[in-house]
Amino acid sequence: MKNDIVFIDTNSIGNFHEIFNTAFFKILEKNYDSITYISSDSCIEAITKILNDKALSYDQSKIHFKKIKVLKGSQSYHIFLRKLLASFLLFFLLIKNRKEKIILANLNEFSTLYLNSLVNIFDIKLGIITHGELEYMIQDVPKNKPIFLYKSLLKHFFKNKISENIQILTLGKSIEDNLKQIFPVNSKIIKSIEHPYFFDxxxxxxxxxxxxxxxxxxxxxxxxxxxxxxxxxxxxxxxxxxxxxxxxxxxxxxxxxxxxxxxxxxxxxxxxxxxxxxxxxxxxxxxxxxxxxxxxxxxxxxxxxxxxxxxxxxxxxxxxxxxxxxxxxxxxxxxxxxxxxxxxxxxxxxxxxxxxxxxxxxxxxxxxxxxxxxxxxxxxxxxxx
Missing domain, CATH: 3.40.50.2000 (Glycogen Phosphorylase B;)
Structure with a gap:
């Protein structure tokens, strides 16, 4: 049986997380027969540039790049709108690719409002890589900033039982252990890998x-x-x-x-x-x-x-x-x-x-x-x- 996977990144633009994304791209290539990589054009360009610079080839017959629109900008309101719009786009991408295994490049805070229901209704097998967004939950943040809303959404998501169709993928055993300690109700679905890197x-x-x-x-x-x-x-x-x-x-x-x-x-x-x-x-x-x-x-x-x-x-x-x-x-x-x-x-x-x-x-x-x-x-x- 063919083993395919869809990687969705509705957040990255330019060189954001470029080393991690490229390393994870190579890990997926090693483990799967076919990969659909959905991301912004600037992110895909950054990944392919790193691969070329490091003289790392990839099997073009099994890699399918699909470009999506991701809002640019680095100001707080840009990031807020990017996350909000990305959550709508992600909703439809998950439904469209529901028959495949899917990995998300990050946990979109607004998507936590529908993820459990969606993966249960359509029986979607979903892995979610987590980055700095998890830190919001243990930080003191001003209530008048968007980050307070992100924190609230994430804490509500993790405090309640998360669907077993979802796997939360942290980047280190220490992070896995800390997250399980804070939210023991979801210990079963919290896993970890080490942070992959290209050492030159x-x-x-x-x-x-x-x-x-x-x-x-x-x-x-x-x-x-x-x-x-x-x-x-x-x-x-x-x-x-x-x-x-x-x-x-x-x-x-x-x-x-x-x-x-x-x-x-x-x-x-x-x-x-x-x-x-x-x-x-x-x-x-x-x-x-x-x-x-x-x-x-x-x-x-x-x-x-x-x-x-x-x-x-x-x-x-x-x-x-x-x-x-x-x-x-x-x-x-x-x-x-x-x-x-x-x-x-x-x-x-x-x-x-x-x-x-x-x-x-x-x-x-x-x-x-x-x-x-x-x-x-x-x-x-x-x-x-």
């Missing part, structure tokens, strides 16, 4: 011969990602910066007025996306990558940025949280700290050239072996059988 052997670079120590934060930058702590750290080490001993870099999209932060080196202007190659080239020049996500963050979502660091074999200095603890359980690729003060102590030891061990090549290889897309196994409900 050409990305690994030798440390700079310069005496300057270059540290940075990577990925999307904001207050929720610890930017305030990064700014305070730069102020704490201001004398070392002026002496040319250390540099602090911001490599990612942000909305900060650069002129207000003379101790930091920003790669991009405010609200400007960074091309993938430029982003990776900048990471290569760093010596260390810092993360300020605290213990209350990344309980229900994975971090793509940590894999950008691992891809380039860049030692990590970070605060402990459940997801980073999970990743580090496969290989110690740096230091996880209890608090900011401990981070400062380790960074000061690096600056002072004290005995801090960062020869982590074997540890990096351990982690890459686990999270490489080629080694990811899909749970049984959506696995080729």
């Amino acid at each position: 052997s050409n990305a690994v670079s030798e440390s700079s011969d310069s005496n300057i120590i270059r540290m940075g934060i990577v990925g999307t930058v904001g207050e929720n990602k610890g930017m305030s702590d990064f700014i305070k750290l730069s102020q704490h080490l201001e004398s070392s910066i002026h002496q040319g001993v250390i540099e602090f870099h911001v490599i990612g999209k942000h909305n900060y007025n650069i002129e207000n932060y003379p101790l930091l080196r920003f790669l991009a202007k405010p609200n400007t996306s960074i091309p993938t190659k430029e982003y990776n080239d900048a990471i290569q020049k760093l010596d260390f990558i810092l993360f300020f996500y605290n213990e209350n963050q990344y309980r229900l979502t994975a971090s793509g940025a940590i894999f950008d660091a691992i891809n380039h074999n860049k030692p990590i200095i970070a605060l402990k949280n459940s997801y980073f603890n999970h990743v580090f359980s496969y290989g110690k690729v740096g230091y996880l700290c209890e608090n900011i003060e401990e981070m400062k102590d380790i960074i000061k030891d690096v600056v002072d050239k004290k005995n801090v061990n960062f020869d982590l090549r074997i540890e990096f290889e351990k982690i890459k072996n686990i999270f490489d897309w080629k080694h990811i196994v899909l749970p049984l409900i959506i696995k080729n059988n």
